[in-house]
Amino acid sequence: MSEKLSVAKLQWQAAGRRIVDGVDVTVSPGEFVGVIGPNGSGKSSFLRCVYRVNRPNFGAVFLDGEDLWKMPASQAARRCAAVPQEMPAQFDFTVREIVAMGRYPYKKAMERDSDDDRRLAAQAMDYVGLSQKADQAFSSLSGGEKQRTLIARAIAQDTDFLVLDEPTNHLDIYYQLEIMDLIRRMGIASLVVMHDLNLASQYCDRLYVLCQGRVAAAGRPQDVITPELIARLYHVETRVTPRPETGRPQIAFLRRLSGAESTE
Ligand SMILES: Nc1ncnc2c1ncn2[C@@H]1O[C@H](COP(=O)(O)OP(=O)(O)OP(=O)(O)O)[C@@H](O)[C@H]1O
Numbered sequence: 203m204s205e206k207l208s209v210a211k212l213q214w215q216a217a218g219r220r221i222v223d224g225v226d227v228t229v230s231p232g233e234f235v236g237v238i239g240p241n242g243s244g245k246s247s248f249l250r251c252v253y254r255v256n257r258p259n260f261g262a263v264f265l266d267g268e269d270l271w272k273m274p275a276s277q278a279a280r281r282c283a284a285v286p287q288e289m290p291a292q293f294d295f296t297v298r299e300i301v302a303m304g305r306y307p308y309k310k311a312m313e314r315d316s317d318d319d320r321r322l323a324a325q326a327m328d329y330v331g332l333s334q335k336a337d338q339a340f341s342s343l344s345g346g347e348k349q350r351t352l353i354a355r356a357i358a359q360d361t362d363f364l365v366l367d368e369p370t371n372h373l374d375i376y377y378q379l380e381i382m383d384l385i386r387r388m389g390i391a392s393l394v395v396m397h398d399l400n401l402a403s404q405y406c407d408r409l410y411v412l413c414q415g416r417v418a419a420a421g422r423p424q425d426v427i428t429p430e431l432i433a434r435l436y437h438v439e440t441r442v443t444p445r446p447e448t449g450r451p452q453i454a455f456l457r458r459l460s461g462a463e464s465t466e
Contacts, residue, residue, distance in 0.1 A: 204267065206231045206391035207252070212261035214251050221247045222292055223415035224261070229241055229391045231362070237395045239412035240436055245395045246287060246367055248412065252282035252393065252440040253365050265363060279307035279352040283356035289348055290340065297343070297351050298336040301326055304358030308457035312458065330384060346377035353384060364392045366416065403427050403451045420429040 207229040214222040221244050229235045237245050250256040252263050254270065263270040265281050273281070287445070290300065302342055304326065305319040315323075327333045330350040335343065340351060349369060356364055366385065370378040380396070382405045396402040402409060403423040410461070411419040411426060413435050419426050429453075432440045437459045445452040 205229065205253065205264075206233070206266065207393060208221075208264040208267075209374045210261055210264070212251055212263065214247055214256050215259050216247070216256075218466050221415050222256075222258070223418055225410075225412070225415070227393070227410055227417070227420075229360050229363070230394050231391050232389055233407045234386060234392050234394065234405060236392065236406035236409045237408055237412060238397070238402050239418070243412040243435075244415040245412050247415075249284075249365055249367050249393070249395050253282060253286070254278055272385065276307045279359065279361075281361055282363045282365065283359035283361040285349075285356050285364070285366040285369055286354045288369065289352070294341060295348075296337050297327065297332055297354075298323065299356050300340050300351050301332075301354045304355040304360075307359065309384060322360060323354075323358045326354040329357055329458065330354045345372045346380065349373060349377070349381055350384070353381070357388070364388070364390055365381060366392065368397060369396050370396070384432050384437060398431070399427060399453050403453070404445070404448065423450050427453065 205226070205228045209225060209227040212222055212225040225248055237248065239245050248254055249357060251258050257271065270278050270282065301323045302319065305315065305323065311370060327336055328351055328355055330348055332347065332354060335347060340348065343351065369381050373381065378401060382401060385394065386405060406423060408421060409423055409426045410417055411431065418435060419431055427442060429440050429442050432438055432453065439456040441454040441456060442451045444450065
């Protein structure tokens with residue numbers, strides 16, 4: 203199958219340091235791929251290279267075989283939608299206005315919303331269950347509602363590739379599951395940075411584990427999530443058992459390890 207996303211030998215430097223150091227990643231059409239790894243391992247920096255914030259020093263990001271960094275910005279935005287970690291500044295935009303911003307890549311400067319734009323924005327709000335809140339100020343929403351608004355903006359962008367940076371950050375477990383179910387249900391190729399290893403294990407088709415800007419492991423959750431890997435990268439002892447309903451690894455965190463124990 204031809205890949206939706208193909209990242210080859212990607213390198214990004216900042217402050218004289220290689221933060222992303224030769225990363226290869228692929229995502230197939232419809233695949234839900236997670237990026238995990240300890241704090242500071244380069245996950246967000248890598249993702250920003252994909253959604254055109256960090257320009258790579260070396261390597262390339264191909265979407266459907268085309269170099270994403272060589273496209274005009276508006277064309278790239280019609281192909282790849284991002285849900286970044288940062289929330290938009292707390293201006294008093296309504297949910298409807300934020301979601302409508304997803305249509306910008308299709309419009310000329312100052313062009314008014316067309317019926318199509320309004321329909322797509324309304325559909326996106328409906329999809330994430332926010333139609334009732336369309337006229338509420340973004341700044342007054344709960345954390346889960348804000349996250350769903352940003353996902354609706356990405357849906358309104360009408361792309362077939364989505365990147366999300368820690369979309370379940372700050373959410374309670376109900377909303378974490380809601381957001382993950384929502385992304386899964388969309389069924390479009392997605393690349394998602396995640397911290398919660400159990401959520402990543404249950405939802406992702408494949409995982410890439412980053413460590414010091416490099417891919418330390420990659421594959422299906424059942425192949426990647428092992429006590430040895432978690433001890434080596436996170437310095438935590440775990441018990442990993444297959445979840446009865448899915449066979450996917452379920453992790454119980456037992457204790458922190460000292461550096462020496464975890465690298466044995
Ligand atoms: N613009 C920058 N200038 C200097 N250093 C940077 C820059 N951006 C990122 N870094 C550094 O690169 C490293 C990786 O950061 P990054 O945010 O990509 O990691 P992460 O894996 O997403 O971390 P976390 O899990 O804590 O969110 C960190 O040490 C960070 O301080």
